[in-house]
């Protein structure tokens with residue numbers, strides 16, 4: 001029987017492992033952290049309250065995956081309508097920002113300027129069309145510079161840590177909703193009219209179903225891991241993968257080191273996702289990735305969910321130099337999540353709120369997603385997403401230091417009183433978001449081509465395929481990788497003609 005080693009015990013690796021184990025395959029999952037679930041884990045604070053890596057509600061885009069989630073969380077997986085807002089210029093708007101919402105924030109004068117900008121862009125496209133290389137090119141071309149400078153430019157730079165001129169146009173195309181300038185202008189003018197006549201605009205809320213297990217998002221991953229173990233598979237936590245061994249191009253084993261927990265109670269850190277290549281010293285200044293001797297496990301198939309550039313480092317000389325160079329062009333944006341347990345039964349008027357002018361970019365309340373048992377009934381859990389630089393001031397701050405900065409920002413919004421903060425914790429990941437820099441598509445082409453040479457290694461997931469996906473898609477990727485290995489077909493047959501954008505594994 002073949003032995004499949006799954007690198008990474010996030011929801012993608014666990015979905016792959018459980019599908020393989022349920023089919024009678026020998027499976028071993030290797031996870032660096034002491035907990036499973038990766039970004040989809042729920043970590044527990046001092047009183048047992050649950051903290052996620054930012055909001056983690058389950059979407060329902062794939063029937064097979066939704067059925068699996070419902071089966072795993074049969075004791076409770078309620079659906080709620082999506083209620084996410086943007087706080088912009090002192091007012092709440094629905095998310096994603098739409099033409100009518102933009103119009104509400106603009107005076108007719110600014111709307112006119114936006115229209116002239118937009119018109120100038122149309123003319124420019126006619127007279128001297130140019131290639132849209134960056135996210136900035138794309139947004140300015142689609143909406144004009146006024147709208148870009150008002151919201152999209154500053155927000156994108158804050159979240160991704162690079163100027164939008166350095167982000168690929170395809171990033172904007174996929175992540176930024178296309179707003180019709182004509183609608184914005186007309187709505188804004190109508191708003192001016194409405195003010196005079198007293199008839200305000202009304203529009204139906206965006207209703208999308210989201211699911212959340214009352215005890216925390218991590219329940220799904222915990223139960224996937226239980227399924228693997230129950231079917232005879234192994235899930236090893238605290239096990240950092242350090243190398244892949246090949247024998248004449250075929251997988252023969254995986255090297256790893258036992259690592260200590262990244263929880264650091266003195267700093268309020270519940271955990272830190274890291275891949276061992278970043279040089280982060282996790283706790284007490286110890287080189288986290290280099291503790292313990294290197295050990296080895298034999299195996300003949302690999303499901304990778306570790307970051308794509310890390311996969312190429314693990315392969316070492318087995319991959320061609322041009323692939324290793326291409327892999328270095330891929331970057332991840334780290335994230336720190338400040339979690340607050342607050343002595344109030346509810347703080348926010350929405351599930352999540354995006355901000356442009358705060359230390360954090362998004363604020364969420366787990367209870368509002370359906371996490372009704374995440375903490376005691378007279379308390380609530382708030383999560384503040386802060387994208388940041390590795391080893392920068394946010395990354396190095398303790399949970400209490402972050403709470404001292406962010407607490408007053410929340411109090412100023414009226415969401416809480418400082419003395420209601422009962423506990424502050426921080427969760428971190430060096431791999432929060434894949435950054436789609438200009439030119440990344442060429443690097444991806446090289447890597448996808450190179451991966452075709454390794455028949456018994458498949459890669460998928462948010463990190464492993466370098467795609468900005470959610471938990472349902474990451475799980476779908478895991479199932480697809482397992483299906484492929486079970487099918488016995490070749491990679492060329494399974495994905496040869498599938499473009500990168502549509503791939504669920506490579």
Ligand SMILES: Cc1cc2nc3c(=O)[nH]c(=O)nc-3n(C[C@H](O)[C@H](O)[C@H](O)COP(=O)(O)OP(=O)(O)OC[C@H]3O[C@@H](n4cnc5c(N)ncnc54)[C@H](O)[C@@H]3O)c2cc1C
Pocket residue numbers: 007008009010011012013030031032033036037038039040053054055056057058059239240241242273274275276305306307335385431432433460461462463464469470471472474
């Ligand atoms: C702030 C934030 C909010 C989000 N909110 C939502 C949401 O509301 N809904 C939603 O559906 N999705 C959400 N997502 C996306 C979701 O978290 C991911 O799509 C999903 O969890 C990815 O799963 P994965 O298994 O592919 O990757 P990961 O969860 O990153 O798993 C990779 C695993 O590999 C492990 N690993 C790394 N290096 C090594 C190594 N060398 N050796 C061993 N193990 C290693 C890591 O510890 C990790 O467990 C959010 C993401 C972020 C960052």
